[in-house]
Amino acid sequence: MASTSGSQARGSRSRLRLIEAAYDLLGEEGYHTFSARQVAQRAGLKPQLVHYYFRSMEELVIAVFQRSSAKYFSLHDEALSSRHPVRALWALNCNLPEGKRMTEYVALGKVYPALREEMRQSGESFRRMQIEAMERIYAERGFDAVTIGPRGLVLLMSAVARNFVIEGEVGVTLAHEEVQALIARLLDHFDPLDEDELALASGSLPG
Amino acid sequence: MASTSGSQARGSRSRLRLIEAAYDLLGEEGYHTFSARQVAQRAGLKPQLVHYYFRSMEELVIAVFQRSSAKYFSLHDEALSSRHPVRALWALNCNLPEGKRMTEYVALGKVYPALREEMRQSGESFRRMQIEAMERIYAERGFDAVTIGPRGLVLLMSAVARNFVIEGEVGVTLAHEEVQALIARLLDHFDPLDEDELALASGSLPG
DNA sequence: GTCTATACTTCGATAGAC
């Protein structure tokens, strides 16, 4: 038992290191550094190992994306079941490096059709979960869907957050403040803070 | 006069053909086809000509982007001075192949810093023009900026349109209809159709 | 301005020794 698991575990570890190296590279550098040689170098391994563990670069990028997906799923789950799911969801879409990585996956999706299909499925899946959560929130708190419904709100937040990420990378920031303020008001309406949280946020003390 | 202009005109024509070929490739295929060899092949020219006319690929991509910018500027100008500027702006951001090209420029901006700077400047410039136009519209028609101001509206439309383009390429469409309907209501409010246009749109005839 | 030829680098991927 112990004799067989040794080499296999080492093997798995190299595979994981490659995935993690590519994952880091996509977050820090971008899609143009996604190559067998650069990923291997980052992982401290020989480039040929990439093709030992993965049939092609497409297979690797899908593995990396699935790692992102899994990681994102737990954060997503955590956000939706938190005390302030709408705020948490906004923060998740907006602030995390995962948002930047998403842009790189979209770019690589142009080159690797199988990745594109993977992204389509997971994208629809995440949206479906968000919609269901938001519909529950609407029902529980009795929001009307006249100005904007749960489905629209979910997509709108996602679209605005993605736009912030992209424009932030290019360096365009004009009118960002206004929309940040608009989102803040939206969150105040759909996911209001409690009194004690407000006190904490404003820094004021009772008495 | 005629003798000197001959070869120079041919020279300029090759340069333009290269720019146009790259422009077309970015629209039809994507950033990964942006290479000296492929652009030249598309233009029906030898790859080495690329480096005769352009110091580097970065210089070429900037020339291509400026071509996009110029083209977009005239469409932009036309939209903002049209009878229904808000609707025209939405259609411009949303429907045109230029939207898809923009995604490719963003990707290439990761590789070419000078392109990124070019995009930043032109991006802010276009947004500024849209804001000024929208502020004029708000003032003329007496809209309040309580729910959403002119600056927020401009960015919101741009963000949602960009998101439609990106998700459309990946194949994610969930909840798009709801936001399309929301935008339609937004346009009805901020850029209402006249009675005769409504009659045309609904297909009904008077009498 | 356009051509041929070519230098140099990096890419994905495979074969075969250990």
Add this chain to the structure above:
DNA sequence: GTCTATCGAAGTATAGAC
């Protein structure tokens, strides 16, 4: 499972003939 060696294709870019 990891190594050395290597292939062929494609990438940017330059030199020099015409």
